[in-house]
Amino acid sequence: xxxxxxxxxNLCRSPMAEASLRHELEERxxxxxxxxxxxxxxxxxxxxxxxxILICEAxxxxxxxxxxxxxxxxxxxxxxxxxxxxxxxxxxxASLVPEARSKTMLLKEMAxxxxxxLWPEASPEERLQGLLMGSRPRWRRKLDVADPIGRxxxxxxxxxxxxxxxxxxxxxxxxxxxxxx
Numbered sequence: 001x002x003x004x005x006x007x008x009x010n011l012c013r014s015p016m017a018e019a020s021l022r023h024e025l026e027e028r029x030x031x032x033x034x035x036x037x038x039x040x041x042x043x044x045x046x047x048x049x050x051x052x053i054l055i056c057e058a059x060x061x062x063x064x065x066x067x068x069x070x071x072x073x074x075x076x077x078x079x080x081x082x083x084x085x086x087x088x089x090x091x092x093x094a095s096l097v098p099e100a101r102s103k104t105m106l107l108k109e110m111a112x113x114x115x116x117x118l119w120p121e122a123s124p125e126e127r128l129q130g131l132l133m134g135s136r137p138r139w140r141r142k143l144d145v146a147d148p149i150g151r152x153x154x155x156x157x158x159x160x161x162x163x164x165x166x167x168x169x170x171x172x173x174x175x176x177x178x179x180x181x
Contacts, residue, residue, distance in 0.1 A: 001032060001033045001034070001080050001124060001125065001128070001174060002033075002034045002035075002036070002078055002079045002080050002081075003021060003033065003034070003035045003036070003079065003080065003081055003083065003170065003174070004036050004037065004038065004075055004076065004078075004079035004081070004082045004083065005017040005018050005021075005035075005036070005037040005038075005083050005085075005107070006037070006038055006039065006040060006071055006082060006083065006084045006085065006089050006092075006093060007037070007039055007040070007084075007085040007086075007089060007145075007147070008039050008040055008041050008042070008085075008089070008147060009039045009041060009042050009043075009046075009068060009149065010037055010038055010039030010042035010046075010068035010069060010070075010071075011039070011042075011046060011047075011048055011049050011052065011068055011149060012048060012049050012051070012052040012147070012148055012149055012156065012159070013085045013145055013147065013148070013159060013163070014037035014038065014039065014085060015037050015048045015052060015063055015066045015068075016048075016052050016055065016056060016063065016159070016160055016163055017037065017083070017085075017107060017163050017167060018035050018036060018037040018066075019056055019061045019062070019063045019066070020056075020059075020061060020160075020163055020164065020167045021035050021167050021170060021171060022035045023059075023060070023061045024167060024168060024171040025171055025174065025175055028171065028175050030171075030174065030175030033124075033174050033175065036075065036079075037069075038069050038070060038071040038072070038075050039068055039069070039070060039071060040070075040071050040089055040092040040093075041070075042068045042069055042070045042071070043068060043070070044067075044068060044069050044070055045067050045068065045069075046067065046068040047064075047066060047067060047068075048063045048064075048066040048068075049149060049156075051148070051153050051156040052148075052156060052160075053066075054153065054156075055153070055156045055157055055160045056160070059160070071092070071093070071096065072096075073096045073097050076093060076096060076097040076100045077097060077100070079103065080103065080125070080128060081103050081104075081105070081128055081131075081132065081170075082100055082103055082104040082105075083104075083105060083106070083107050083170075084104065084105070084106055084107070085106070085107055085144065085145040085147075086106070086144040086145065087106065087139055087143070087144060088144075090104055090105075090106060102132065103132055105131075105132065105136065106139075106143050106144070107145055107163065107166045107167075108142070108143045108144070108145060108162065108166055109136050109137060109143055109166075110131065110166040110169045110170060111165050111166055111169060112136070112137040112143075113131060113134040113135065113136050113137070114134050114135040115130045115131055115133075115134040116130050116133065116134065118130050124173065124174045124175065127173040127174070127176075128173055128174065130173075131170075131173055145159060145162055145163065146159065
């Protein structure tokens with residue numbers, strides 16, 4: 001399974017989401033999930049912002065080795081789910097790969113998406129399809145994750161906090177805590 005998080009510069013939001021999901025999956029000893037991030041307007045090879053690194057470090061997550069990269073159509077094609085931070089990112093993803101709409105969603109939509117009932121033994125792939133095919137909330141500005149770049153550390157903290165619930169939902173889908181016998 002491949003998860004791709006997308007923001008603008010690939011310097012704070014998508015790297016924090018990527019690192020958070022990786023951390024959550026490591027805590028669960030979950031293998032077989034590749035987690036990546038990219039930016040729609042990213043320069044290649046830039047480190048995450050100092051603030052993003054500090055926030056993650058305070059949570060026991062190492063973001064220091066992150067280097068930004070530009071979003072490519074191949075990244076989208078290779079992903080099982082593409083997660084945008086804002087509706088603009090979703091539009092930019094669709095402009096690169098129009099057929100990717102069925103596997104693309106906003107990060108904060110996850111908490112409000114009504115999934116079809118899944119049986120306990122559903123595979124991670126079936127669970128992910130349930131999320132992607134679920135009834136999504138009507139778009140509103142609150143579903144966008146605001147860009148903290150250039151803002152005070154407390155704004156980064158708020159951004160990181162907003163990422164956590166959807167990241168846990170995605171981790172529950174990809175690697176549930178309790179696996180049926």
